[in-house]
Amino acid sequence: MSAQTFEATANGETPLFYEVEEHHHPEGSSTMLGFWMYLMSDCLIFAILFACYAVLGHSYGGGEGPKQLFELPLVALNTAMLLFSSLTYGFAMLTMERPGASVRAVQGWLIVTGLFGLAFLCIELYEFSNLIHEGAGPWRSAFLSSFFTLVGTHGLHVTVGLIWLVTLVAQIGMHGLGQANRRRLMCLSMFWHFLDVIWIGVFTIVYLMGVLG
Amino acid sequence: MSADTLHNSAHGHDHHDHEHAHGEAPHGSLRGYMIGFILSVILTAIPFALVMTGKLDATTTAVIVLSMAAIQVVVHMVFFLHMTTTAEGGWSFLALLFTVIVIVITLSGSIWVMYHMNANMMPATPAAIAESMSQQ
Numbered sequence: 009m010s011a012q013t014f015e016a017t018a019n020g021e022t023p024l025f026y027e028v029e030e031h032h033h034p035e036g037s038s039t040m041l042g043f044w045m046y047l048m049s050d051c052l053i054f055a056i057l058f059a060c061y062a063v064l065g066h067s068y069g070g071g072e073g074p075k076q077l078f079e080l081p082l083v084a085l086n087t088a089m090l091l092f093s094s095l096t097y098g099f100a101m102l103t104m105e106r107p108g109a110s111v112r113a114v115q116g117w118l119i120v121t122g123l124f125g126l127a128f129l130c131i132e133l134y135e136f137s138n139l140i141h142e143g144a145g146p147w148r149s150a151f152l153s154s155f156f157t158l159v160g161t162h163g164l165h166v167t168v169g170l171i172w173l174v175t176l177v178a179q180i181g182m183h184g185l186g187q188a189n190r191r192r193l194m195c196l197s198m199f200w201h202f203l204d205v206i207w208i209g210v211f212t213i214v215y216l217m218g219v220l221g
Numbered sequence: 222m223s224a225d226t227l228h229n230s231a232h233g234h235d236h237h238d239h240e241h242a243h244g245e246a247p248h249g250s251l252r253g254y255m256i257g258f259i260l261s262v263i264l265t266a267i268p269f270a271l272v273m274t275g276k277l278d279a280t281t282t283a284v285i286v287l288s289m290a291a292i293q294v295v296v297h298m299v300f301f302l303h304m305t306t307t308a309e310g311g312w313s314f315l316a317l318l319f320t321v322i323v324i325v326i327t328l329s330g331s332i333w334v335m336y337h338m339n340a341n342m343m344p345a346t347p348a349a350i351a352e353s354m355s356q357q
Contacts, residue, residue, distance in 0.1 A: 044313045048320040055324040059331035084269050091261055094301055098254035201301040205294055212290035213264075217274045220279055220286070 025179070036191045043195045048204045050165075052095055054206050057161055058213060061154040069149030074218030077144055079135070083215045087207065090166075093124035099206045101197050104185060114193075117180070118124045122173045125166055132163050156216060160214050162210055165203050172196050246357055257300025264293040 069181035103109055148157035180189050268286040299305040306314045
C-alpha cells in the first residue's frame, strides 16, 4: 500500500524520501487535451496565413482580382461537401458510442465521410488547375501567392485527414473498437470538425469578401 | 471474434462513463449534430445568397457575412467540437481563450501596421504626385 520508501545512508545523512509508484493516470487520459492543444497551435498557423492574405489580398500586380477569378457556385458546392462530411463523421461517432456498436457501421460512416472529403479535394484541385490554366498561378501576384498558400494549406490538412481516416478504417477492421481505437477516432473527429471551422474563415474572408470587393 | 468485440465495446463503454465523471469532453447526441448541421446550412446559405444576388449594398452585406461566419464558428465549436467551459477541467476552454487572444492581436496588428505602411510609405507614382500637387 505504502508508495513511499526512504534510503538512509550509512554516515547518517538525512533520509531521502521518494515515491516509488507514479500517480495513476489511465492510459490516454490526457490525449484529448493534448490533441486540443495541437489544434490550437494549428489554429495559430492558419491565423498567420489569414493575416498574410489580409495584408497581400489586394495586391493584384496588375492582374485579375477575386471578382474575375472566383466561381462562387463551385465554392458553395465545396462548402456543402465539407459540411456533409462533418455531419457524417458525427454519425460515425454516435454509432461508435452506442453500446455494442458494430465495426461495419462505423466503417460505413467513415467511408461516406471520406468520400465527401475526397469530393471536396477534387473540386479544390479542379479550381486550382483552372486558375493556373488561366495564367493565375501563385507566381502571378501577391494576392494569388497568399491565396494559394492559405487555401492550399487547408487542402493539405484535408489530405492528411483523409490518409488518417483510411488508416483508421483499416485499423478498426483489424482490431475492433477497443479503447485505443476509440481515442484515435475521437482525435480525428476533432481534427475533421476543426478543418470545417477553418473553412468557414476561408469561404467568408477569401471568397465571399473577395467577390464583394 | 464477435463476442470479443462485444466485450471490448462493453468494457469501453464502462470506462467511458467512468471518465465522464472526471470531466472528460462531453459527447454529442443525434439531436445536437442535427441542430448544428441545420444552423450551419442556414448560416452558410444566407451569406452565399446575399453575395451572389447582390440584393443589399456592399457594406450591409459585408457586416452580415462576417457576423454570420462568427456565429457559425461558435455553432461548430458547441455542436460539433462539443466545446464547453468545463471540458477537461476548463483547460481546453482556457487554451481556446488564449488562442483567440493571440489571433486577435496577430490579425488586427498585422492589418493595422501594414495598412499604414501601405498608405504612408508607398513609392510615389505619377498619379500620387499629381494629387499632392493639386492639394497644395
